[in-house]
């Protein structure tokens with residue numbers, strides 16, 4: 320059997336804030352952008368560019384759908 324123990328690693332995906340995910344931030348062309356949760360799935364722009372959103376306070380990686388707020 321071949322196990323992949325790399326899943327997870329040091330990457331934090333659980334927000335430590337109260338309430339959770341007070342704000343989402345990402346980076347677009349080197350510029351910080353704000354994100355908003357999108358329960359229906361990430362926006363086409365997010366998917367196309369492969370953007371990653373993190374919590375603006377604890378920097379946990381947001382794994383749900385989201386969209387750029389701007």
Ligand SMILES: [Zn+2]
Pocket residue numbers: 334335336339340341374375376377378379
């Ligand atoms: Zn947080």
